[in-house]
Amino acid sequence: MTQPADATASAAATDRTVTGASITLEGVVKRYRGQDKPAVERLDLDIDAGHIVAFVGPSGCGKTTTLKMINRLIEPTEGRIFIGGRDVTKENPDKLRQSIGYVIQSGGLFPHWDVAKNIGAIPRVLGWNKERIAERTEYLLDLVGLDADAFAHRLPKDMSGGQQQRVGVARALAADPPVLLMDEPFGAVDPITRVRLQDSLIGIQKELGKTIVIVTHDFEEATKLGDKVLILSQGGHVEQYATPEEILANPATPFVEEFIGSGATLAHLTLSRVRDVAHDEVTIAYVGEPAADALTRARAAGHQWVVVIDQAGHPRAWPSLEELASKKTVSDYVDQRLPVVASSSTLNDALDTMLAASQGGTLVTDRRGAVIGSLGIKSVMDIIQAQLAEAREEESHTSYIEHADGTGPIETPIVAAADDDGEDGADAGERTASGA
Numbered sequence: 001m002t003q004p005a006d007a008t009a010s011a012a013a014t015d016r017t018v019t020g021a022s023i024t025l026e027g028v029v030k031r032y033r034g035q036d037k038p039a040v041e042r043l044d045l046d047i048d049a050g051h052i053v054a055f056v057g058p059s060g061c062g063k064t065t066t067l068k069m070i071n072r073l074i075e076p077t078e079g080r081i082f083i084g085g086r087d088v089t090k091e092n093p094d095k096l097r098q099s100i101g102y103v104i105q106s107g108g109l110f111p112h113w114d115v116a117k118n119i120g121a122i123p124r125v126l127g128w129n130k131e132r133i134a135e136r137t138e139y140l141l142d143l144v145g146l147d148a149d150a151f152a153h154r155l156p157k158d159m160s161g162g163q164q165q166r167v168g169v170a171r172a173l174a175a176d177p178p179v180l181l182m183d184e185p186f187g188a189v190d191p192i193t194r195v196r197l198q199d200s201l202i203g204i205q206k207e208l209g210k211t212i213v214i215v216t217h218d219f220e221e222a223t224k225l226g227d228k229v230l231i232l233s234q235g236g237h238v239e240q241y242a243t244p245e246e247i248l249a250n251p252a253t254p255f256v257e258e259f260i261g262s263g264a265t266l267a268h269l270t271l272s273r274v275r276d277v278a279h280d281e282v283t284i285a286y287v288g289e290p291a292a293d294a295l296t297r298a299r300a301a302g303h304q305w306v307v308v309i310d311q312a313g314h315p316r317a318w319p320s321l322e323e324l325a326s327k328k329t330v331s332d333y334v335d336q337r338l339p340v341v342a343s344s345s346t347l348n349d350a351l352d353t354m355l356a357a358s359q360g361g362t363l364v365t366d367r368r369g370a371v372i373g374s375l376g377i378k379s380v381m382d383i384i385q386a387q388l389a390e391a392r393e394e395e396s397h398t399s400y401i402e403h404a405d406g407t408g409p410i411e412t413p414i415v416a417a418a419d420d421d422g423e424d425g426a427d428a429g430e431r432t433a434s435g436a
């Protein structure tokens, strides 16, 4: 049921519109004043146009310094940076920053400006007229999944962290920059909101084809978002720069092996997406329609629940037929704990979402948030179990080869014998099994 990882990756790379620009770092060095060692020693890096690259590595390895050198919020001490083939180290830094979107943790919105004014900040500097800015604002709010009527005139303090972050992304995209730089953008939101924001970013990326560079502490987030992941160690040293699949299959250095850690087997799950699993059909009910009509459709389809959607196709609630039958018309109730994942979500995300909502299933949406089906916990567990069994088989095969080569551990496992006389054979057998 799952596709091979590389087939997914190449499909993702070919069906994209590309409006982004390539980024090249050539011999880039950053020495901060008063520091003995450079924060970035000498970095060469090529990022393809229209790709997402995630920077990961331990604290202080130079991720943020590298990111901020791209828009020259930090000036490189040496080296050159090219965007779309243009050497930007020679350009006016203010002009450069107007052409590069920049998103930080919590959105970084101006607190006394409403959403529309925040989004229009750079277009105003660029001299766009009011109509053009208003049109762009409406388009961007829709793109990031916020209703313009409800949000355009809200202040940041009257929105959730996730909503502020969506506005932060809209603001960064306002002047249609080819490059978007994001520094720990989802670090300050709860895990479920984080999944939704990640999925929303993947959707935006697919639609617009920008080049996105994202700094994160979270390897799982890096493998989910990145077409390629850059793993750095102290001094901005490149340990590995490759696709998530390559990194997980062939860690380039002992540092990478340790960094991805024992979670590597599970990290494979972050590469399996909800879209790779066949999902179940659902009966749709429309707010305001007679409940009897929706009941008839659900019964004809053999479904026990219906999904209530709004005009944009976004899910609002997932009531049972009994609940639905207790109303005359389909109500506009919004279930705040509704389990929803995007088709770009990982199976890990799907499981987390189901657990957080205490539900045995989740709704699945397309990249614009419209419902396309549901996914049950059993389908997810079956795939996870099959993958774990496969991974274990590979591991035991590898350790057998290591053993036969004489390169692996050679001691005979020692099983302690029961030393008191109260143990019966069965108990001793259980201990042996768990100890081995």
Ligand SMILES: Nc1ncnc2c1ncn2[C@@H]1O[C@H](COP(=O)(O)OP(=O)(O)OP(=O)(O)O)[C@@H](O)[C@H]1O
Pocket: 032, 033, 035, 039, 057, 058, 059, 060, 061, 062, 063, 064, 065, 066, 217
């Ligand atoms: N303004 C500065 N002055 C002096 N040293 C700095 C400055 N900013 C960063 N550094 C140092 O440069 C190194 C790299 O810092 P940087 O913030 O790029 O790392 P990072 O990988 O983004 O870390 P974190 O994950 O903790 O945010 C660190 O040793 C840091 O202490």
